[in-house]
Amino acid sequence: MVYTLSYQMxxxxxxxxxxxxxxxxxxAGEAAAxxxxxxxxxxxxxxxxxxxxxxxxxxxxxxxSVRVLSRVR
Numbered sequence: 001m002v003y004t005l006s007y008q009m010x011x012x013x014x015x016x017x018x019x020x021x022x023x024x025x026x027x028a029g030e031a032a033a034x035x036x037x038x039x040x041x042x043x044x045x046x047x048x049x050x051x052x053x054x055x056x057x058x059x060x061x062x063x064x065s066v067r068v069l070s071r072v073r
Contacts, residue, residue, distance in 0.1 A: 016024060
């Protein structure tokens with residue numbers, strides 16, 4: 001909900017009613033919970049994972065080292 005600037009100034013100067021304060025607290029709590037959930041979800045999404053070398057890459061590395069050793073002899 002959007003309020004005019006004069007109404008916002010009035011509310012700032014005179015404060016909120018008890019019901020208005022409770023509603024603001026509920027909204028703030030909901031926003032905090034949503035941010036916490038988002039942060040946890042993003043943390044799981046971008047968590048660094050252990051990388052496993054594929055068998056193809058390992059085999060290629062092994063043949064390269066064998067070639068180098070055979071040339072040394």
